[in-house]
Amino acid sequence: GESVGLHLPTLSVQEGDNSIINCAYSNSASDYFIWYKQESGKGPQFIIDIRSNMDKRQGQRVTVLLNKTVKHLSLQIAATQPGDSAVYFCAENTGSNAGNMLTFGGGTRLMVKP
Amino acid sequence: NAGVTQTPKFRILKIGQSMTLQCTQDMNHNYMYWYRQDPGMGLKLIYYSVGAGITDKGEVPNGYNVSRSTTEDFPLRLELAAPSQTSVYFCASSWTSGREETQYFGPGTRLLVL
Numbered sequence: 001g002e003s004v005g006l007h008l009p010t011l012s013v014q015e016g017d018n019s020i021i022n023c024a025y026s027n028s029a030s031d032y033f034i035w036y037k038q039e040s041g042k043g044p045q046f047i048i049d050i051r052s053n054m055d056k057r058q059g060q061r062v063t064v065l066l067n068k069t070v071k072h073l074s075l076q077i078a079a080t081q082p083g084d085s086a087v088y089f090c091a092e093n094t095g096s097n098a099g100n101m102l103t104f105g106g107g108t109r110l111m112v113k114p
Numbered sequence: 115n116a117g118v119t120q121t122p123k124f125r126i127l128k129i130g131q132s133m134t135l136q137c138t139q140d141m142n143h144n145y146m147y148w149y150r151q152d153p154g155m156g157l158k159l160i161y162y163s164v165g166a167g168i169t170d171k172g173e174v175p176n177g178y179n180v181s182r183s184t185t186e187d188f189p190l191r192l193e194l195a196a197p198s199q200t201s202v203y204f205c206a207s208s209w210t211s212g213r214e215e216t217q218y219f220g221p222g223t224r225l226l227v228l
Contacts (some may be wrong), residue, residue: 104156
């Protein structure tokens with residue numbers, strides 16, 4: 001079935017470097033995407049979202065890029081800090097009639113080395 | 115606001131036992147959701163509710179039941195616990211169904227079925 005997936009299960013970066021976390025989606029009907037951060041023992045926390053009529057959206061130290069042509073989503077974290085260490089999930093709103101539920105990817109673990 | 119709260123934080127059940135996982139939100143959100151997260155995996159939707167008195171199945175509803183008697187509460191019931199239900203359970207809420215409205219998650223309930 002159609003699903004959201006991630007290319008890299010684990011990403012290790014040096015403190016201060018930029019991080020890029022990637023996500024592929026296959027449902028062309030998806031029109032809304034969200035990135036969540038999940039720290040150990042906690043629930044997912046909203047980071048940033050983007051609508052399908054946009055290709056880039058920036059927040060504080062984070063940028064989400066959407067490439068609808070190749071169905072690819074990425075999260076860029078500038079000047080990565082130890083507090084950014086977590087698992088990052090992308091999620092898509094599939095736009096189905098069943099309440100427009102979110103479909104989550106498998107997650108990427110970001111490890112920040114001091 | 116406390117946001118989304120869940121109880122208990124952790125529970126061990128024997129096979130065949132039953133229990134209710136509690137979820138409460140104080141944001142007056144109309145939509146609420148239950149997810150399960152298996153180790154190293156993304157979130158799978160169990161049940162959701164679009165408002166008091168209305169519930170519907172998600173991706174993995176077998177073995178669970180829900181009710182929504184009030185806007186604030188959305189308990190999840192396990193009638194006959196099985197080892198396959200060992201997981202971390204997250205409750206979430208949102209203003210609408212997820213389309214351009216992010217879901218806010220609780221801290222989770224870790225369940226171990228032995």
